[in-house]
Amino acid sequence: MTGTTPDDAPPGPDDEAAGRLAACALDLAGRFAAGATLWAVAPGREDHASHVAVEFVHPVIVGKRSLPAIAATGGDPTDRVRTGARSGDLVLLVGPGDDPVLGDIARRTPAWGLTTAWIGWGSSRPDDCGAHRLWLDGDAEEDVVRSYHLLWELVHVCLEQPDVLPGVGADPASCPVCADDLDLAEVAVPDGDRAVVRTPEGTTTVDTTLVGPIRTHDLVLVQAGVALQTVTGDAL
Amino acid sequence: MTGTSFLYPFLSDGAREAGPLLTALARSAREKSDESIRLARRTLADNEAELVGTAAAIAERTRAGGTILALGNGGSACDALALVRLLSGREGLDPRAHALSADPAILTALGNDIGISQVFSRQVGAYGRPGDVAVAFSTSGQSTNVLDALEAAHKTGMLTVAIAGYGGGSLAGNPSVDHCLVVESDSVHRVQEAQALLSTVLCERILRDGSEAATP
Numbered sequence A: 001m002t003g004t005t006p007d008d009a010p011p012g013p014d015d016e017a018a019g020r021l022a023a024c025a026l027d028l029a030g031r032f033a034a035g036a037t038l039w040a041v042a043p044g045r046e047d048h049a050s051h052v053a054v055e056f057v058h059p060v061i062v063g064k065r066s067l068p069a070i071a072a073t074g075g076d077p078t079d080r081v082r083t084g085a086r087s088g089d090l091v092l093l094v095g096p097g098d099d100p101v102l103g104d105i106a107r108r109t110p111a112w113g114l115t116t117a118w119i120g121w122g123s124s125r126p127d128d129c130g131a132h133r134l135w136l137d138g139d140a141e142e143d144v145v146r147s148y149h150l151l152w153e154l155v156h157v158c159l160e161q162p163d164v165l166p167g168v169g170a171d172p173a174s175c176p177v178c179a180d181d182l183d184l185a186e187v188a189v190p191d192g193d194r195a196v197v198r199t200p201e202g203t204t205t206v207d208t209t210l211v212g213p214i215r216t217h218d219l220v221l222v223q224a225g226v227a228l229q230t231v232t233g234d235a236l
Numbered sequence B: 001m002t003g004t005s006f007l008y009p010f011l012s013d014g015a016r017e018a019g020p021l022l023t024a025l026a027r028s029a030r031e032k033s034d035e036s037i038r039l040a041r042r043t044l045a046d047n048e049a050e051l052v053g054t055a056a057a058i059a060e061r062t063r064a065g066g067t068i069l070a071l072g073n074g075g076s077a078c079d080a081l082a083l084v085r086l087l088s089g090r091e092g093l094d095p096r097a098h099a100l101s102a103d104p105a106i107l108t109a110l111g112n113d114i115g116i117s118q119v120f121s122r123q124v125g126a127y128g129r130p131g132d133v134a135v136a137f138s139t140s141g142q143s144t145n146v147l148d149a150l151e152a153a154h155k156t157g158m159l160t161v162a163i164a165g166y167g168g169g170s171l172a173g174n175p176s177v178d179h180c181l182v183v184e185s186d187s188v189h190r191v192q193e194a195q196a197l198l199s200t201v202l203c204e205r206i207l208r209d210g211s212e213a214a215t216p
Helices: A015-033 A046-057 A077-084 A100-112 A141-159 B018-046 B048-063 B075-086 B104-113 B121-127 B144-156 B166-171 B188-214
Strands: A038-041 A069-071 A090-094 A115-120 A132-135 A183-191 A194-199 A202-207 A219-223 A226-231 B068-071 B097-099 B133-138 B159-164 B179-182
Touching (some): A015 A090, A015 A115, A015 B018, A038 A046, A038 A100, A046 A069, A100 A183, A100 A194, A183 A202, A202 A226, B018 B188, B048 B188, B133 B144, B159 B188
Parallel strands (some): A038 A069, A038 A090, B068 B097, B068 B133, B133 B159, B159 B179
Antiparallel strands (some): A183 A194, A219 A226
16 A cells, blocks of 8 residues: 555654654753643644643653643644743644644744754754754654653653753753843833843843834843834744 | 663663754654554555555445444544544535544533543443444553444444554454454554554545445
8 A cells, every 4th residue: 555565664863863753852851850831732733732742741651651732723822832831841843844833832932932843844944043844854743742741751761861961050042043141032011212121041021112113022132121023924 | 771762772871962862762763653554554555454444334324324323442542533533524425423532521520420441331322223334443452432432323323434553453353343443552652653554545435435325
């Protein structure tokens, strides 16, 4: 039926893909050890988000600890993550590289203080803000399921090696458009020439005189309490 | 000894550098991928005749107006949702399909007031009609509420289909199960991955068989 025999060499992940998966698992394990919750997002394929959540919360292997994970389903996933996630949490995106919702979440996560992994496919591989990109050859159901199964398995192996986990204070993924002294922030409440913005450290008020009119949920680059520039999707 | 030290013996002395761990993880990922892909291919080959017959039987029911009710627990609840997703997207041509794992209000109401063993069979009682189809996923092949649901569906006059791991468990050869697609593995993850492939091929065939018959 498949045109191949069961003993043909399977086209599994190559060395680079396997290495990315391993590095992602180690990073995620460090965040879990520090108390992170994983948010799973899969627009149009919400069953995968639910599957990820149940995988981590209720492991199929007896004796593995439950890890907090929530499927961002049943509403606008961006708002679910925006309002639900705490700085230091994790987001796992599942979907094609050109998915506008996933792309939008990926570019906002540095402002929310989240570490992002993306199980994706397709020719569009957004070079977003430091997300772990776990790319598949296509969207075959079994390949998608296998990728988060493997990620779960490797995370648990890492958790049993606490000495090599990244420390609690390890920096979240850095944003390539942000220089060292610039921070990405999301506008929460615009107020004339000032705005309350969200950053990984919490909410703060910044001066918005230099960027002109801004709206709720705009992304801005902030330095020393001043918004210097509005960030659009094209910039990322 | 930690839980996985038998898989990674060189790490059990307390690794302090991430390098060897990452190398081991990457190798493990490749090996498990290979194992998974081989199992999925073998499963497809082993089930080929049953897949053809199952898809034809389901398409016959849906062409006649029958509805597919998909069900399962945990990851298999997600498989049920995925089955409905894989059958949808062609407006006006899709077979009617509904996942009994979709509604938390119904699941928790039945689970709390009656018991988890009845969460699917009660829904089969509410929705199921003669000529409908029940498609159940169970990695263990032993889930009581799945067995009860298929028995209820069978008594209703529905076609019953099981997709199950562990060689099919109690679902294989069960008199209430008309068709059983089986994964010969006792690793839950590998079973689910093979089931995902079986489900994809099953849905493709249901859609094709339904379309062919719909063409005058």
